[in-house]
Amino acid sequence: MDKPQFVYVTYILTTADKVWTALTxxxxxARYWGRSxxxxxxxxxxxxxxxxxxxxxxxxxxxxxxxxxxxxxSWSPASKAADPSRRSRVTYEIEQLGEKVRxxxxxxxxxxxxxxxxxxxxxxxxxxxKTFLETGRTIPDPFSNMPCQEKAxx
Amino acid sequence: MDLxxxxxxxxxxxxxxxxxxxxxxxxxxxxTEGQQMTRQAVSQHLALLEAANLVxxxxxGREKLxxxxxxxxxxxxxxxxxKFERPRLDALADLKAKLEGDDDG
Numbered sequence: 001m002d003k004p005q006f007v008y009v010t011y012i013l014t015t016a017d018k019v020w021t022a023l024t025x026x027x028x029x030a031r032y033w034g035r036s037x038x039x040x041x042x043x044x045x046x047x048x049x050x051x052x053x054x055x056x057x058x059x060x061x062x063x064x065x066x067x068x069x070x071x072x073x074s075w076s077p078a079s080k081a082a083d084p085s086r087r088s089r090v091t092y093e094i095e096q097l098g099e100k101v102r103x104x105x106x107x108x109x110x111x112x113x114x115x116x117x118x119x120x121x122x123x124x125x126x127x128x129x130k131t132f133l134e135t136g137r138t139i140p141d142p143f144s145n146m147p148c149q150e151k152a153x154x
Numbered sequence: 155m156d157l158x159x160x161x162x163x164x165x166x167x168x169x170x171x172x173x174x175x176x177x178x179x180x181x182x183x184x185x186t187e188g189q190q191m192t193r194q195a196v197s198q199h200l201a202l203l204e205a206a207n208l209v210x211x212x213x214x215g216r217e218k219l220x221x222x223x224x225x226x227x228x229x230x231x232x233x234x235x236x237k238f239e240r241p242r243l244d245a246l247a248d249l250k251a252k253l254e255g256d257d258d259g
Binding site for chain 1: 178179207210212214219221223224225227228229232
């Protein structure tokens with residue numbers, strides 16, 4: 001296993017199934033993440049991260065899917081989809097601990113550029129996800145620092 | 155949130171977080187090397203930081219790697235800092251760092 005560059009953990013008062021849905025449902029991700037995660041979430045399928053109705057900003061492949069426990073995806077900026085050196089890997093681990101869920105997001109194989117953008121994005125996404133699942137509310141303003149690595153070309 | 159503030163209310167623990175921010179994924183041994191503390195003291199501080207969810211650990215073989223987990227700090231920020239204030243606060247923090255050469259004030 002490659003040594004992870006970032007490991008983010010949040011504890012959420014909810015169920016593992018709800019966390020799985022919140023990570024994989026296009027409509028739900030749009031509400032707290034500001035972008036939709038779109039895929040059928042089968043191993044080998046493509047996934048993308050995009051503003052509803054717009055071109056993808058992040059693209060990748062579903063590498064592992066074990067609902068509602070574990071999801072592994074590859075990540076590339078859409079404009080660098082063909083460049084394997086810009087491909088990173090995101091692992092979501094969902095553990096039910098009594099009435100709480102421990103959600104761990106591990107990001108590995110990032111380049112320097114990717115690192116800079118990611119390190120500002122994930123804490124915002126995860127703290128908004130927690131607020132969303134626990135209260136049904138989100139921070140009204142969408143994020144300016146999304147972990148998108150790079151904007152898609154216009 | 156009490157645990158987060160308690161964990162942050164110690165200069166030694168803040169230095170450990172600085173060290174993990176600079177170099178993610180350190181072992182206890184590596185973390186102890188950079189500090190003026192015994193291995194046991196570092197280990198106790200890490201336990202407190204882990205209880206506050208400010209540090210998270212990953213097992214890799216026989217090693218235990220430590221990571222700064224900034225999610226709870228983001229929650230503190232999101233609670234009291236409105237998005238429109240952020241650029242001005244960033245500018246003030248940059249100015250302070252430039253003038254004082256130190257951001258641990």
